[in-house]
Amino acid sequence: xxxxxxxxxxLPLAGLTVLDVSSFIAAPAAAVVLADFGADVxxxxxxxxxxxxRNSWQNPNYPRTExxxxxxxDGRHKRSVALDLKHPxxxxxxxxxxARADVMIVNFPLPVRERLRLRWKDxxxxxxxxxxxxxxxxxxxxxxxxxxxxxxxxxxGRAGILDAQRYEEGPPGFSLPAQGDRCAAMTIVSAILLGxxxxxxxxKGGWVGTSLYANGVWSNGTLAQAALVGGFITPRPPRxxxxxxxxxxxxxxDDRWVQLTLVREDKGWVRLxxxxxRPDLPADARFxxxxxxxxxxxxxxxxxxxxxxxxxxxxxxxxxxxxxxTFGVIERLQDLPDDPQAQHxxxxxxxxxxxxxxxxxxxxxxGFAQPRRAGPPPSVGQHTDQVxxxxxxxxxxxxxxxxxxxxx
Amino acid sequence: MRGPAVPDSATPPDDALPLAGVRVLDISSFIAAPAAATVLGDWGADVxxxxxxxxxxxxxMVQGSVSYPKSPINYAWHLDSRNKRSVVLDLKQPQARAAxxxxxxxxxxxxCNFPPVVRERLRLRYEDxxxxxxxxxxxxxxxxxxxxxxxxxxxxxxTAYFARSGLFDAQRYEGGPPGTAVPAQGDRATAMGLxxxxxMGLMRRDxxxEGSWVGTSLLANGIWSCGVVAQAALVGAFLPPRxxxxxxxxxxxxxxxxxDDRWIQLVIVREDKLWPGLCRAIGQPxxxxxxxxxxxxxxxxxxxxxxxxxxxxxxxxxxxxxxxILAAADITFGVISRVQDLPDDEQAVHxxxxxxxxxxxxxxxxxxPIRLDFAQPRSAGPGPALGQHTDAVxxxxxxxxxxxxxxxxxxxx
Numbered sequence: 001x002x003x004x005x006x007x008x009x010x011l012p013l014a015g016l017t018v019l020d021v022s023s024f025i026a027a028p029a030a031a032v033v034l035a036d037f038g039a040d041v042x043x044x045x046x047x048x049x050x051x052x053x054r055n056s057w058q059n060p061n062y063p064r065t066e067x068x069x070x071x072x073x074d075g076r077h078k079r080s081v082a083l084d085l086k087h088p089x090x091x092x093x094x095x096x097x098x099a100r101a102d103v104m105i106v107n108f109p110l111p112v113r114e115r116l117r118l119r120w121k122d123x124x125x126x127x128x129x130x131x132x133x134x135x136x137x138x139x140x141x142x143x144x145x146x147x148x149x150x151x152x153x154x155x156x157g158r159a160g161i162l163d164a165q166r167y168e169e170g171p172p173g174f175s176l177p178a179q180g181d182r183c184a185a186m187t188i189v190s191a192i193l194l195g196x197x198x199x200x201x202x203x204k205g206g207w208v209g210t211s212l213y214a215n216g217v218w219s220n221g222t223l224a225q226a227a228l229v230g231g232f233i234t235p236r237p238p239r240x241x242x243x244x245x246x247x248x249x250x251x252x253x254d255d256r257w258v259q260l261t262l263v264r265e266d267k268g269w270v271r272l273x274x275x276x277x278r279p280d281l282p283a284d285a286r287f288x289x290x291x292x293x294x295x296x297x298x299x300x301x302x303x304x305x306x307x308x309x310x311x312x313x314x315x316x317x318x319x320x321x322x323x324x325x326t327f328g329v330i331e332r333l334q335d336l337p338d339d340p341q342a343q344h345x346x347x348x349x350x351x352x353x354x355x356x357x358x359x360x361x362x363x364x365x366x367g368f369a370q371p372r373r374a375g376p377p378p379s380v381g382q383h384t385d386q387v388x389x390x391x392x393x394x395x396x397x398x399x400x401x402x403x404x405x406x407x408x
Numbered sequence: 409m410r411g412p413a414v415p416d417s418a419t420p421p422d423d424a425l426p427l428a429g430v431r432v433l434d435i436s437s438f439i440a441a442p443a444a445a446t447v448l449g450d451w452g453a454d455v456x457x458x459x460x461x462x463x464x465x466x467x468x469m470v471q472g473s474v475s476y477p478k479s480p481i482n483y484a485w486h487l488d489s490r491n492k493r494s495v496v497l498d499l500k501q502p503q504a505r506a507a508x509x510x511x512x513x514x515x516x517x518x519x520c521n522f523p524p525v526v527r528e529r530l531r532l533r534y535e536d537x538x539x540x541x542x543x544x545x546x547x548x549x550x551x552x553x554x555x556x557x558x559x560x561x562x563x564x565x566x567t568a569y570f571a572r573s574g575l576f577d578a579q580r581y582e583g584g585p586p587g588t589a590v591p592a593q594g595d596r597a598t599a600m601g602l603x604x605x606x607x608m609g610l611m612r613r614d615x616x617x618e619g620s621w622v623g624t625s626l627l628a629n630g631i632w633s634c635g636v637v638a639q640a641a642l643v644g645a646f647l648p649p650r651x652x653x654x655x656x657x658x659x660x661x662x663x664x665x666x667x668d669d670r671w672i673q674l675v676i677v678r679e680d681k682l683w684p685g686l687c688r689a690i691g692q693p694x695x696x697x698x699x700x701x702x703x704x705x706x707x708x709x710x711x712x713x714x715x716x717x718x719x720x721x722x723x724x725x726x727x728x729x730x731x732x733i734l735a736a737a738d739i740t741f742g743v744i745s746r747v748q749d750l751p752d753d754e755q756a757v758h759x760x761x762x763x764x765x766x767x768x769x770x771x772x773x774x775x776x777p778i779r780l781d782f783a784q785p786r787s788a789g790p791g792p793a794l795g796q797h798t799d800a801v802x803x804x805x806x807x808x809x810x811x812x813x814x815x816x817x818x819x820x821x
């Protein structure tokens with residue numbers, strides 16, 4: 001941090017109570033961000049197994065581990081209350097929590113919200129000051145409003161990102177687990193903050209929300225906007241025949257990939273030739289102008305392929321940097337834990353959680369506050385009694401909830 | 409009706425937009441940081457874009473970048489600059505830098521993505537700006553963070569968000585090259601992180617009266633987005649590269665090509681329920697009891713064989729037929745849309761992703777993804793011409809006509 005804002009004693013969202021009834025990742029991750037900055041997040045989940053996301057770490061598409069690493073990331077700071085919202089007593093107890101909350105985060109499918117009386121108009125009746133934050137797959141209305149949303153479909157597939165990521169003749173690209181979910185989470189956070197700002201000025205609560213689909217289209221905004229004016233691009237040609245050899249990837253001798261991204265090309269081309277120790281190349285008429293380089297991109301790529309394959313990555317990192325050539329390296333995740341830049345960027349945080357001693361920070365940086373240090377995430381219903389007592393339920397009421405099966 | 413319906417809303421829209429009265433000085437360029445300013449502008453902020461005499465390079469991307477679809481319309485500029493006012497100031501000139509201070513003094517937010525060395529040279533670090541206006545929220549975007557070995561590297565989303573984070577590498581097929589991204593894919597996601605940071609800064613200012621530094625980086629957003637696998641990496645666990653489609657982990661959760669070169673992504677929700685319906689849907693009911701494939705274990709053991717059977721079946725019909733057949737059989741599948749499908753996708757309008765614009769050249773645009781029931785986003789006007797509002801804005805900042813004239817850049821060759 002380079003600024004000189006003194007750290008507040010209090011976190012910016014201290015005093016805010018967030019009721020998180022959502023599941024899986026996109027909406028719960030928004031609650032994590034709020035909790036990181038001081039909100040008291042109460043996670044309401046079904047008794048027994050709780051949020052199905054507690055089992056995601058066993059999903060074959062997730063890396064194999066001994067510890068529930070994902071739950072640490074998506075459950076941190078939260079207090080867990082087990083309530084069966086289909087049970088009348090459970091639903092009534094929930095209203096007691098609604099009455100005291102500032103924000104509620106929901107991602108139930110819309111028909112479920114109707115059945116459980118968890119639409120905005122239902123909870124507004126209990127607490128008109130509440131900020132009700134809604135996440136759906138595809139939006140709150142329309143032919144697909146009831147379709148369950150997974151980010152691979154709603155964010156990446158439907159928004160045209162996967163198709164646009166393909167090489168000619170090749171299959172679409174694919175996304176990583178929850179890759180779109182966590183982007184949507186930042187939108188939910190922004191929406192909630194706008195709702196709170198408005199409440200500060202008017203005293204009124206309100207509905208805010210987003211959908212995975214809207215976030216996917218936003219992320220694909222350049223191509224989507226082009227499509228709206230009838231502009232399209234053909235699938236990416238293969239790496240060996242790129243549109244632009246100076247915005248292409250090259251394999252090094254030690255099997256790492258360097259990604260060239262020369263945007264201001266004329267200066268960049270000359271510097272690249274110096275870095276490659278090829279002083280002959282700028283004079284080569286085939287590559288002397290941007291237009292010529294585009295026309296001869298296959299030939300240029302072949303030359304660059306050979307050049308890059310002759311040295312290891314540490315050489316290229318040193319030399320490209322020294323010559324101010326813009327590049328990226330295709331990093332591997334195994335390098336992340338020890339990457340000093342990730343530390344400097346505030347990306348990795350230590351926890352008080354013995355199973356998962358380091359975690360991934362949300363991307364917001366504030367000069368006046370550090371995110372809270374995370375302990376272990378809650379077990380299902382770990383805080384049921386504590387939270388319900390805070391909400392004013394008596395010991396008898398809590399016992400009745402338990403004996404009736406509304407909680408466990 | 410502008411914007412999507414918000415059902416069940418008990419709240420009539422406000423007269424004022426939530427960020428009405430907030431003045432944002434956008435001195436950033438390209439996409440990630442300017443897109444955050446666009447979102448603020450959508451919700452009512454007065455966004456003043458400060459550009460150098462050559463303008464924001466984003467003005468040239470449609471024409472100059474091979475990754476951008478070509479069009480006579482500068483759609484990228486309109487998308488990222490809607491509702492912004494453009495002021496040209498050559499910040500290397502002392503008088504222009506002084507004029508910027510006059511604007512800083514009356515602004516609420518400043519958005520900056522200059523490299524640190526440029527900020528030092530132009531005296532545009534937080535400490536410089538705070539001295540002029542201690543109530544300002546200073547929003548910083550960098551490629552890789554504000555300190556560290558890579559702090560001075562220019563950041564583009566392909567490099568900082570996708571490559572450096574490990575995202576591209578994790579997206580490969582066995583033996584294949586790293587994954588790719590669409591233009592500005594990470595930029596616009598990062599913009600929402602920056603918006604969140606700015607709104608927290610404004611919230612704190614409401615409470616304390618004080619400005620602050622807030623920020624984010626492309627790298628932090630890239631790693632956040634691949635949080636699952638990044639968190640796994642921190643406990644030493646990794647996903648092997650995806651096996652090729654011909655040998656998938658499961659033939660029931662695989663991609664298949666249709667006769668007309670579209671793709672269907674099968675999604676396993678409940679495999680035991682899915683298997684019989686799928687066999688019938690592809691017209692091979694005999695496959696269901698076939699002992700080679702009768703159980704989950706058997707199917708996993710013969711995944712290549714089964715994938716080949718499905719691949720042949722899907723290749724025999726067009727996408728539209730498959731969509732109908734699979735829907736009738738209640739089989740969940742993922743749509744791999746093509747971007748050309750978006751303009752006619754009714755659901756995109758309902759989601760507020762496609763909205764009308766007040767721009768005769770570009771009558772529809774892409775909405776930011778925030779929805780509020782108490783406000784509709786401002787209608788998008790055209791992106792400004794370079795310096796279109798210089799005089800008007802500088803007058804608002806209290807400069808006299810003589811001072812404004814003195815700032816005219818010298819004629820360029």
